[in-house]
Amino acid sequence: MTGEYLFEIMGELDDDTVIEAREPVKRQRSWRLLVPIAACLALITVLVMRAAPPMDGGALDGESYAVDCEAPPMVCVGRGLYSIATEQPELAGREDEFEYLGEITSRVDSAEQPRESFQANDDLIGSRVYRLDEDIVVEYEGKYLLYELLYNYKDEE
Amino acid sequence: MDDDGIIRLFWDRDERAIEVTAEKYGRYCGSIAGNILKSPEDREECLSDTYMRAWGSMPKDWPRALSAYLGRITRNLAFNRYKEARAQKRGGGExxxxxxxxxxxxxxxxxxxxxxxxxxxxxxxxxxxxxxxxxxxxxxxxxxxxxxxxxxxxxxxxxxxxxxxxxxxxxxxxxxxxxxxxxx
Known part of the structure; x- marks a missing residue:
């Protein structure tokens, strides 16, 4: 059989499959969109609190408010920052698609953003990390959690 | 015009069918032809052939999905042209x-x-x-x-x-x- 023949055979795919492929991708509800919004809101809150006199007359500094603002679970692998996907697909049984990368070795506070490779802002130390296409999968307590690429630190350079 | 309206024009042998099809699906079919054929002239001819093929086949067929129907015709015609061009060592696109x-x-x-x-x-x-x-x-x-x-x-x-x-x-x-x- 030749590649040409297989290409011709592909031409007989169902209409629905053909149409679906060129339809705009529905964007998943994702932390990717919420993180910048949450960050802006936190910043505005801090600025407002710093500008306004405290109601109870006590000391108020912006930092205490910023720390209260929890970030979503994130993991840094290589130069990529990944955030947990809000819609978790079933990943059990797809292990042959995983590429093992290593284990989470350090963590930062849950309000912070991990910046070093194999660092998380959650209790994931020792969890195995795999690549799955452009995303990563973290194995935690026997479950696979999908994290989507949020940001590339190399973009800062 | 919706797809059923376009198909109706083909069935009624109304020549506006080709104009309306080109307007609505020219770009879609053109992108398919363009991925297969490198030469702009070949692509244009392939598109014209697509409309002619649709004109010839539509009184028999009432496509469920007109875009896929036309796209499939374009793909087949473009690939046949690609094979001819390759035989003459003129190569192809993507x-x-x-x-x-x-x-x-x-x-x-x-x-x-x-x-x-x-x-x-x-x-x-x-x-x-x-x-x-x-x-x-x-x-x-x-x-x-x-x-x-x-x-x-x-x-x-x-x-x-x-x-x-x-x-x-x-x-x-x-x-x-x-x-x-x-x-x-």
Whole structure:
């Protein structure tokens, strides 16, 4: 059989499959969109609190408010920052698609953003990390959690 | 005009059918022809042939999905032209790369060309079984012959992730067909 023949055979795919492929991708509800919004809101809150006199007359500094603002679970692998996907697909049984990368070795506070490779802002130390296409999968307590690429630190350079 | 209205024009032998089809689907069919044929003249001729083919076939057919119907005609005509051009060593567009990739799934000999309908059914079933995201990527590459960078852009992926995904799906397709007794 030749590649040409297989290409011709592909031409007989169902209409629905053909149409679906060129339809705009529905964007998943994702932390990717919420993180910048949450960050802006936190910043505005801090600025407002710093500008306004405290109601109870006590000391108020912006930092205490910023720390209260929890970030979503994130993991840094290589130069990529990944955030947990809000819609978790079933990943059990797809292990042959995983590429093992290593284990989470350090963590930062849950309000912070991990910046070093194999660092998380959650209790994931020792969890195995795999690549799955452009995303990563973290194995935690026997479950696979999908994290989507949020940001590339190399973009800062 | 909606698709049923366009099909009605074809059935009524109203020549506006071609004008309206070109207006609504010219760009879509043009992109398919463009991925397969390098020469702009060949693409234009292929588009004209598509409308003529639709004109000839429509009184018999009432397509369920006009876009896929026209796209399929364009794809077949463009690929036939590609084969003629290649025989004359004039080459082709993106499809040359697509064919190279597909050649990795098969032996490259003509002896193994098994029952076309059975194979088409098996390939369809394999593609249906893929998760939606992978199916989109696979169909964009091997039905539309779309460039990897365009597929990556439209699916929020990096080009290298698209290439890796395609490589894995090709390998799975090969396994799937081999397990079902197809001689590749």
């Amino acid at each position: 499809v040359s790369l697509v064919l190279e990739e597909l050649s990795e799934c098969v032996s490259g000999t003509v002896e193994g060309e098994c029952d076309r309908r059975e194979l088409a059914r098996a390939v369809n079933s394999f593609v249906q079984g893929l998760p939606e995201g992978k199916r989109r990527v696979f169909v964009r590459r091997y039905w539309y012959a779309d460039p990897v960078k365009d597929i990556a852009r439209d699916n929020n992926m990096r080009p290298d992730a698209v290439s890796k995904t395609l490589e894995r799906i090709r390998e799975k397709l090969r396994e799937y067909l081999t397990e079902r007794g197809f001689e590749l």
